[in-house]
Amino acid sequence: MSARTPRWLVGVLLGALTLLGAGLAAETGAAEKVFRFACACDLTKVYTFAVEEIVQAQKDYVELLNLKGGVSGHRFEFLVEDSGNEPQRALEIYERFKRQGALYFDGWSTPIGKALTPRVLEDRIVLGQMFVGRGDAVDGRTFPYVFPMGATYWQQMARAVEHIREREGGAPRGKKVAFVYIDSPFGREPLPVLEELARRLGLEWKGFPVPSPATEQSAAWTQVRAFRPDWAIIWFAGPSTPAAVREALRIGFPLDHLISVVWIGESDMKVVGEARARGVLRVEGWHTGRDVAVVQEIVREVYEKARKGHGPVERVGWTYYNIGLAEVVQLEEAVRVALRTSGEPLTGEKLKRALESFRNFDARGLRPPLTITAEDHGGGQLTRIGQWDGARWTTVSGWKAPFQDVVAEQVRKSAEEFRRSGR
Amino acid sequence: MFYRQCGVRHVSYAADWQLWPLRFERLQVGALLLAAASAPLWLPGLYLGSYALPVIIFATATLGLDLIMGRAGQIHVGYAAIMAVGAYTAVHAVRAGAPFEVGLLAAGLASALVGLVAGATALRVKGLYLAIGTLALQFLVEWVIVHVPAIGGGAQTTLQAPAVRVLGVAPVTTLGARYWVALAWCVLVTAYMLNVGRTGFGRALVALRERDYAAAVLGVHVFRYKLLAFSVSSFVGGITGAVLAFTYYRAVTPEQFGLDVSIQLLAMGLIGGLGRVLGSFLGAAFVFVVPIVISTALPGALEAAGLGLPVAVLSHLQIIVYGALIVGFLLLEPLGLAKIYDNVRSYFLVWPFGYARRTMG
Numbered sequence: 001m002s003a004r005t006p007r008w009l010v011g012v013l014l015g016a017l018t019l020l021g022a023g024l025a026a027e028t029g030a031a032e033k034v035f036r037f038a039c040a041c042d043l044t045k046v047y048t049f050a051v052e053e054i055v056q057a058q059k060d061y062v063e064l065l066n067l068k069g070g071v072s073g074h075r076f077e078f079l080v081e082d083s084g085n086e087p088q089r090a091l092e093i094y095e096r097f098k099r100q101g102a103l104y105f106d107g108w109s110t111p112i113g114k115a116l117t118p119r120v121l122e123d124r125i126v127l128g129q130m131f132v133g134r135g136d137a138v139d140g141r142t143f144p145y146v147f148p149m150g151a152t153y154w155q156q157m158a159r160a161v162e163h164i165r166e167r168e169g170g171a172p173r174g175k176k177v178a179f180v181y182i183d184s185p186f187g188r189e190p191l192p193v194l195e196e197l198a199r200r201l202g203l204e205w206k207g208f209p210v211p212s213p214a215t216e217q218s219a220a221w222t223q224v225r226a227f228r229p230d231w232a233i234i235w236f237a238g239p240s241t242p243a244a245v246r247e248a249l250r251i252g253f254p255l256d257h258l259i260s261v262v263w264i265g266e267s268d269m270k271v272v273g274e275a276r277a278r279g280v281l282r283v284e285g286w287h288t289g290r291d292v293a294v295v296q297e298i299v300r301e302v303y304e305k306a307r308k309g310h311g312p313v314e315r316v317g318w319t320y321y322n323i324g325l326a327e328v329v330q331l332e333e334a335v336r337v338a339l340r341t342s343g344e345p346l347t348g349e350k351l352k353r354a355l356e357s358f359r360n361f362d363a364r365g366l367r368p369p370l371t372i373t374a375e376d377h378g379g380g381q382l383t384r385i386g387q388w389d390g391a392r393w394t395t396v397s398g399w400k401a402p403f404q405d406v407v408a409e410q411v412r413k414s415a416e417e418f419r420r421s422g423r
Numbered sequence: 424m425f426y427r428q429c430g431v432r433h434v435s436y437a438a439d440w441q442l443w444p445l446r447f448e449r450l451q452v453g454a455l456l457l458a459a460a461s462a463p464l465w466l467p468g469l470y471l472g473s474y475a476l477p478v479i480i481f482a483t484a485t486l487g488l489d490l491i492m493g494r495a496g497q498i499h500v501g502y503a504a505i506m507a508v509g510a511y512t513a514v515h516a517v518r519a520g521a522p523f524e525v526g527l528l529a530a531g532l533a534s535a536l537v538g539l540v541a542g543a544t545a546l547r548v549k550g551l552y553l554a555i556g557t558l559a560l561q562f563l564v565e566w567v568i569v570h571v572p573a574i575g576g577g578a579q580t581t582l583q584a585p586a587v588r589v590l591g592v593a594p595v596t597t598l599g600a601r602y603w604v605a606l607a608w609c610v611l612v613t614a615y616m617l618n619v620g621r622t623g624f625g626r627a628l629v630a631l632r633e634r635d636y637a638a639a640v641l642g643v644h645v646f647r648y649k650l651l652a653f654s655v656s657s658f659v660g661g662i663t664g665a666v667l668a669f670t671y672y673r674a675v676t677p678e679q680f681g682l683d684v685s686i687q688l689l690a691m692g693l694i695g696g697l698g699r700v701l702g703s704f705l706g707a708a709f710v711f712v713v714p715i716v717i718s719t720a721l722p723g724a725l726e727a728a729g730l731g732l733p734v735a736v737l738s739h740l741q742i743i744v745y746g747a748l749i750v751g752f753l754l755l756e757p758l759g760l761a762k763i764y765d766n767v768r769s770y771f772l773v774w775p776f777g778y779a780r781r782t783m784g
């Protein structure tokens with residue numbers, strides 16, 4: 001017989017069992033007045049570039065709200081755990097946080113949103129998915145508990161094409177557009193909208209798929225160069241975004257004719273080189289920077305006075321920071337409305353109704369006016385075009401939701417398909 | 424004391440051949456089965472739905488993978504793709520109106536077919552080269568699912584798994600019912616894997632694993648048995664994939680069967696112990712549950728110690744602890760958790776008479 005199992009190993013095993021037991025025991029929550037919202041975030045794999053900033057912002061704002069005594073007597077609590085972007089782990093986290101009383105979830109990830117959708121519809125818990133996820137989720141009749149509360153990828157593509165139309169003096173016929181995208185469901189999502197708009201406007205377009213994870217794009221951009229486009233639209237997220245900008249620079253493509261999906265931020269610009277990246281355009285559905293009262297309040301109250309910031313202070317006001325912040329500001333408003341109109345205790349259903357009562361709510365200056373109804377969870381889907389000036393994002397074209405008929409038609413077709421066949 | 428071997432005499436071949444010759448172990452297995460079968464009656468929903476259910480499904484998948492890796496010695500890095508084929512086949516079959524059982528069978532057959540084709544590479548290459556060959560299968564299947572709308576449903580879509588009935592009568596809608604379906608399949612595969620080593624097929628696989636030239640010299644038809652091993656293992660994987668889709672996710676997306684899932688299945692097999700039925704269960708439980716335990720216990724422990732770390736650091740720390748645990752276990756016991764169990768068992772086999780010669784090991 002081989003060597004005996006050492007004593008200490010038995011100890012380790014027993015310790016692990018005890019921990020498991022403790023975990024089993026510590027399940028019940030307290031009965032004080034708390035509003036809990038949760039994130040089964042990807043903090044370690046693909047979306048860390050954005051999620052770290054988002055989580056920092058949300059923790060900071062929860063800190064601020066609780067410093068001020070909560071909202072209508074309710075303390076805010078933010079439950080966050082790393083899901084590694086794996087749907088099965090997110091499901092486990094969801095079930096656990098659900099039992100702890102979380103009424104609002106966000107995964108900041110399309111695969112996780114997809115895995116959670118059937119469950120939130122059943123459990124009547126609100127699933128937020130700002131700027132991510134399936135485009136037809138804005139249809140509140142089909143997805144009553146899913147809230148995109150912003151432009152879907154379809155609407156973002158429409159906004160990018162609208163910018164090209166504007167800049168070409170309203171007559172872009174014959175202009176060449178290169179669409180360079182990650183060859184994943186996320187990258188392929190806007191294709192039908194681009195196809196339809198190109199047909200309508202007479203654009204000549206060509207798609208350049210780059211296999212995931214798309215950090216090596218030189219072959220695709222060499223082809224782009226051969227195509228000689230007037231405009232390029234890029235659809236990446238994470239490390240593939242700076243890779244695309246760098247390749248565009250390499251082939252000598254003018255960056256002020258390069259439009260990105262929303263997932264491009266300060267951290268990406270640092271990777272490319274802040275000065276070199278000057279000119280890059282992006283679709284925006286929120287306001288970046290510190291020139292908003294609520295961001296300044298966080299810097300003052302949370303970072304300077306209370307010294308309880310949850311990350312580096314220089315990130316406050318950055319792209320993803322403000323996106324995360326906007327989500328909690330929207331939640332704060334929803335909780336306030338829900339408690340005022342339907343009273344305690346808070347439920348997912350009340351939260352949903354409160355969100356659906358938003359009329360021109362601008363999230364304390366962080367968002368364009370949002371109007372959410374029971375039919376439309378997109379909130380108007382207004383977006384604008386921002387440009388990197390070498391140090392910060394500036395605005396080059398204002399809030400718009402162009403080509404709504406094309407996008408609405410996509411939503412109608414897709415939502416109908418979901419209702420009919422569960423796709 | 425517990426494992427009383429005194430008085431165990433085998434007077435028939437059947438008695439000599441039984442799976443658990445010791446009464447104590449028969450009782451153990453019986454109690455375990457009873458506990459597993461009655462779990463929906465006493466286990467809270469969170470643990471049933473988020474721990475027990477996925478663990479038994481992934482253990483079943485690991486068993487299927489173990490047939491090809493542990494028994495036949497062929498490395499397989501694309502097992503999640505095999506499961507994906509099964510899951511998509513079953514969901515499409517059921518949506519087209521086929522009964523659940525037919526859907527499962529179709530899943531198994533479709534996966535077996537795909538597995539057979541992939542297995543054909545094993546006839547030419549071995550070891551790391553075979554790993555690359557099966558890796559190609561993983562990417563091919565993923566690519567096809569994402570790019571063929573008739574299969575994947577187009578960009579961004581999730582195919583919802585319809586509600587099903589077992590034998591046309593019992594609806595599989597509640598968590599308990601879904602758990603029982605998964606458990607039934609798990610018990611079936613476990614029984615098969617426990618016994619396959621004693622069949623001509625199982626022995627042929629072991630011969631292949633040890634040295635395929637030698638096996639051929641001994642009269643084992645290498646070509647036939649390699650392909651058979653791949654298709655049987657894929658059959659199991661296909662149905663397990665379908666069970667995963669219908670009972671756990673209740674929907675299918677390509678991400679549920681990505682490369683990392685294949686790697687996790689490999690890890691489950693290796694950490695548990697290759698070629699061991701118990702190993703598949705222990706490995707699946709370890710890989711699935713330990714990260715969760717760490718992520719619930721570690722932040723609390725650090726908080727109590729007065730170390731409030733940023734959430735990003737914390738989540739990476741969990742991965743470090745988890746990785747250290749894996750390395751630690753494998754360093755200490757390269758034969759996996761099942762071997763650790765064996766050591767404990769063989770200690771108790773003669774306990775308290777540690778000096779006695781151990782038999783029935």
